[in-house]
Amino acid sequence: MPRALITGVTGQDGYYLSKLLLEKGYEVYGLVRGQNNPKIDFIREELPDVTILTGDLLDVSSLLRALGKANPDEFYNLGAISFVAYSWENASLTSDVTGKGVLNALEAVRLHSGDDLRKVRFYQASSSEMFGKVQQVPQSEMTLLWPRSPYGVAKVFGHYMTINYRESYGMHASSGILFNHESPMRGPEFVTRKITMAVARIALGKQKRLALGNLDAQRDWGFAGDYVDAMWRMVQQPEADDYVVSTGHTHSVRSFLDVAFNHAGISNWDKHVYQDPDFFRPAEVDLLVGDASKAKEVLGWEPKVSFEDLVRMMVDSDLERERATKD
Ligand code: NAP
Ligand code: F7E
Numbered sequence: 001m002p003r004a005l006i007t008g009v010t011g012q013d014g015y016y017l018s019k020l021l022l023e024k025g026y027e028v029y030g031l032v033r034g035q036n037n038p039k040i041d042f043i044r045e046e047l048p049d050v051t052i053l054t055g056d057l058l059d060v061s062s063l064l065r066a067l068g069k070a071n072p073d074e075f076y077n078l079g080a081i082s083f084v085a086y087s088w089e090n091a092s093l094t095s096d097v098t099g100k101g102v103l104n105a106l107e108a109v110r111l112h113s114g115d116d117l118r119k120v121r122f123y124q125a126s127s128s129e130m131f132g133k134v135q136q137v138p139q140s141e142m143t144l145l146w147p148r149s150p151y152g153v154a155k156v157f158g159h160y161m162t163i164n165y166r167e168s169y170g171m172h173a174s175s176g177i178l179f180n181h182e183s184p185m186r187g188p189e190f191v192t193r194k195i196t197m198a199v200a201r202i203a204l205g206k207q208k209r210l211a212l213g214n215l216d217a218q219r220d221w222g223f224a225g226d227y228v229d230a231m232w233r234m235v236q237q238p239e240a241d242d243y244v245v246s247t248g249h250t251h252s253v254r255s256f257l258d259v260a261f262n263h264a265g266i267s268n269w270d271k272h273v274y275q276d277p278d279f280f281r282p283a284e285v286d287l288l289v290g291d292a293s294k295a296k297e298v299l300g301w302e303p304k305v306s307f308e309d310l311v312r313m314m315v316d317s318d319l320e321r322e323r324a325t326k327d
Contacts (some may be wrong), residue, residue, distance in 0.1 A: 010042070028051070084152070
């Protein structure tokens with residue numbers, strides 16, 4: 001039975017990746033931080049077959065201890081401070097966790113592996129935010145990186161550190177440059193889930209208005225369930241490499257609002273949505289659209305869920321959740 005250790009198991013991707021690996025017959029270990037993390041109960045309920053280990057990306061010795069307990073064949077580094085807006089307010093912490101945390105994870109895997117540096121296959125969760133002020137449309141593995149936030153800068157550090165460990169030590173370390181991916185498990189701070197939660201509440205008469213920032217930003221949004229399959233495929237390759245994972249289609253926040261409100265039977269969202277300067281960012285990433293030809297060619301990976309189906313899935317899930325709760 002193959003064994004996998006996942007950091008960030010309490011996050012959106014940790015959930016979908018755990019489910020995928022368990023279905024494939026893996027023994028799955030999930031790293032959870034903090035002394036009484038409130039999300040532990042969720043993991044115990046929703047993913048009872050995942051073995052929880054405690055540890056933190058800021059603490060190399062905790063990573064070494066987790067590696068010793070799990071003795072994994074594959075290490076998926078999904079842990080990060082992942083909210084871009086928050087990264088300006090906590091730039092140093094974001095650099096430590098999202099940037100230096102990758103180095104800590106690579107170093108722990110290297111030390112754990114002893115003489116057999118290909119013993120553990122490593123996956124790094126890199127991001128399309130590294131493209132920032134895009135220098136090419138669409139963006140591919142060869143596009144120059146120009147990050148626009150402390151989060152993006154930290155991800156660039158992690159990305160190149162992963163490549164460096166592959167080139168320096170011959171480690172099987174891959175970096176997936178994933179474009180935005182969403183699901184009903186998406187954190188409520190991200191724009192897609194913020195919208196679908198509000199749409200459900202507005203449709204049920206529980207809320208009237210929704211404050212947003214820049215409605216013109218364009219993103220290449222895919223479904224998280226499809227994207228974790230791309231992570232797994234990367235790790236199965238004979239040689240480690242870097243891959244863009246995206247749908248190749250881009251949509252504005254406005255288009256997301258159109259589809260979401262329409263699906264809930266509300267044709268005119270203008271009267272519900274207003275713009276609040278608090279939600280604008282010091283520097284914006286205006287347009288992201290990925291070229292995932294390499295992932296298609298080498299990994300045989302393609303997204304299955306369309307933009308419209310993704311939005312409808314999220315609205316339906318939030319409608320169901322809101323119907324089941326009072327207030
Ligand atoms: P998420 O839902 O925000 O989950 C982040 C995870 O990181 C949580 O489990 C969190 O644990 C954990 N974490 C935070 N600080 C940590 C620390 N110091 N030590 C160990 N773990 C820590 O993010 P996601 O959407 O699943 O994304 C997974 C990864 O892919 C992240 O690295 C993200 O930056 C990257 N990524 C995401 C997207 C996307 O569109 N979703 C696209 C490209 C790249 P707690 O529950 O304890 O906070
Ligand atoms: O913003 C605009 C905002 O926070 C998307 C993370 O998973 O994907 C995610 O980063 C866009 C931005 O995601 C609001 O200005 C407007 O242009 O949902 P988001 P993100 O910043 O693209 C990348 C690939 C990652 O790697 C990250 O970890 O929507 N926007 N109004 C808003 N965004 C938010 N959050 N809230 C608003 O009210």
